[in-house]
Amino acid sequence: MAKVKIGILGFGTVGGGVYKTLRNFDDVEIKKILVRDITKPRNISDEDKHLLTDNPDEIINNPDIDIVVELMGGLEPASTYIKTAIENGKHIVTANKELLAKQGKELFEFAEKNNKVILYEAAIAGGIPVIMPVKTILAGNKITKIQAILNGTTNYILTKMDKDGADYSVVLKEAQEMGYAEADPTSDVEGFDAAYKITTLATIAFGKRVSINNVYREGISNIKLEDIKAANELGHKIKLIALASIDEQGNADVRVHPMLVPNNLTLAHIDYVTNAVEISGTPIGKIVLSGPGAGEFPTASSVVGDILAIASEFDRTDYILPMMRCNHTQAAIPVDIKDTYNKYYLSFTAPNTPGIIGKFGSLCAANNISLQSIVQKGVQDNNTAKVIVITELCKEDDIRKVIAGFSECTVNSLIRVAI
Numbered sequence: 001m002a003k004v005k006i007g008i009l010g011f012g013t014v015g016g017g018v019y020k021t022l023r024n025f026d027d028v029e030i031k032k033i034l035v036r037d038i039t040k041p042r043n044i045s046d047e048d049k050h051l052l053t054d055n056p057d058e059i060i061n062n063p064d065i066d067i068v069v070e071l072m073g074g075l076e077p078a079s080t081y082i083k084t085a086i087e088n089g090k091h092i093v094t095a096n097k098e099l100l101a102k103q104g105k106e107l108f109e110f111a112e113k114n115n116k117v118i119l120y121e122a123a124i125a126g127g128i129p130v131i132m133p134v135k136t137i138l139a140g141n142k143i144t145k146i147q148a149i150l151n152g153t154t155n156y157i158l159t160k161m162d163k164d165g166a167d168y169s170v171v172l173k174e175a176q177e178m179g180y181a182e183a184d185p186t187s188d189v190e191g192f193d194a195a196y197k198i199t200t201l202a203t204i205a206f207g208k209r210v211s212i213n214n215v216y217r218e219g220i221s222n223i224k225l226e227d228i229k230a231a232n233e234l235g236h237k238i239k240l241i242a243l244a245s246i247d248e249q250g251n252a253d254v255r256v257h258p259m260l261v262p263n264n265l266t267l268a269h270i271d272y273v274t275n276a277v278e279i280s281g282t283p284i285g286k287i288v289l290s291g292p293g294a295g296e297f298p299t300a301s302s303v304v305g306d307i308l309a310i311a312s313e314f315d316r317t318d319y320i321l322p323m324m325r326c327n328h329t330q331a332a333i334p335v336d337i338k339d340t341y342n343k344y345y346l347s348f349t350a351p352n353t354p355g356i357i358g359k360f361g362s363l364c365a366a367n368n369i370s371l372q373s374i375v376q377k378g379v380q381d382n383n384t385a386k387v388i389v390i391t392e393l394c395k396e397d398d399i400r401k402v403i404a405g406f407s408e409c410t411v412n413s414l415i416r417v418a419i
Contacts (some may be wrong), residue, residue: 003029004092004311005060007090009081010071011035012121014095016043017300023289025304028311032059034072060085063266067310069303070094079103081395086116088157093306093319095122095299101196101212104203117321119312123196125150125275127298128291129305129359134279135323143205143281145245147418151195152273152293153188154220154240158258158270162237180273190219191240191256198242202254205279206246206332209255210261214334218257227347227413230388234345237268241418252339253333260345260417266290267418286328338397343372343417346389346399348409353378356408359385363405364391367398390417 004027022028035042059065062083065213068085070092070308072078080254081144081324082092084207094100100123100225111118121131125148134143153175158308160171171289174190175181187193192322195217202210210370220240229236231397241259248250259269266288270276275293292298350356364371370392387409391399403411 003027004066004307004314005029005031005064006067006069006307007031007062007065008033008069008071009056009059010073011042013296014303015071016297017296018071018303019044019048020298021297021304022307025308028307031062034059037232037312056081060090061088061197063088065090066091066314067091067307069307070096071303072096072199073098075102076101079107082107082118082311083110086111086114089116091112091116091310092118093122093303093310094118094120095303096120097123097193097200101199104200104326105209112325115319117310117325119309119321119324120200121306122299124201125289125379126152126291126295127301128275128277128289128293129288129302130201130277132305133289134201134308138279138281138284139323141281141284143279144247145280146198146201146205146243146277147267148198148201148242149231149239149270149275149278150194150242150277151188151191151240152275153185154191154194155270155275156180156188156239156273158220158223158228158238161223161225162232165225165229167225168221185244189221191217192243194240194256198244198251198254198256201242201277202244202246202332203251203328205235205244207328208246208250208252208330208332209251209328210244210332211334214252215256215305216255216257216337219308220258222413223258223415224413225346227415230347231260231345234260234390235263235354236345236417237263238415239267239270241267246332250333251335253335254332255337255340258415260415265418294339311417338395338400340396341394342396343415343419344389344391344399345415345417346391346403347385347386347412347414348389348406349380349386349412350406352383352385352410359408360387360389360402360406363402367376367394368400368402369394369402377400386412393419
């Protein structure tokens, strides 16, 4: 069989891992690698330096290339390069979670029109196989819920805050120095990265298209060390959770935000940069897939797996990998965060005066909220008291009404509790 020839767009951490990994395969040949600066020193062997180019046409318009691997990230020029490559008869492998979340529908339809496939295992959970299992082994299941830790940076920060007793700002700086967080960490710590990933994963798992515009998002920048400590006292860990669930009517609740995760759940024990995806459905019940969610070789593992999956189909059929193609014809009905039902951890400061807790309880009762526990954490020098509350299951809109109506208090934290 002739060698399958590929071109790589982007030669950062993942691109370097893909290059190194593919050198172990005799049936795959790298023809060209696109870089921004051809003069910049690269971790590449002298005999392969001729592979580098700063001209994308040498890849996307090269008739000798069978598969284009897009590892640039961002929307443009990645989107244009992918479309041009597809028009020129090339299949696509990508790790671009933002592009898939924002333009996935358009790109998958374009690929299908041109009878090409786009594979993207690396775009969801790095080295953890998720998309292929959902599309194949788990295809006989009706998946109704996903809870996942999909961002290693935020998980590292929350773990270090927990284990070292350090404030958020201190741990973030350390994560940046160690290369776990970018100089501008916004995409990670404000939940954008996890939101992109759960958008695509929910679309695949539920068989209905989820729009990134309907995904509620909160990051971890407001998580305080006192919340971490309070969670521990309550038998929980705080994690940034990407959550997606769907009901029989096709109403999809998809969101990313911090959650108190009970210690008896697996996700509570996923620490540092490790990622995990918990999938619930019928008949499988509940399974958890866990492993490295980012990094040079873990992500390269998923990219190379996709490359080899496509390559194995060459010369066998004119319509390759039908199970991996996008076939969503309906959009999921979005559920507004205000209409969701959750348990809540609420920390507030209020005057230490008679009847203040009673007023809070009355407000909760008037808004259909039952309390699981309420603890006063002592009186401060200014005669205020810190109070921590855990609610029973209640509507988000109702808890917001309670907070708005309790003018005497200062809300320190409101965090949903995993159930």
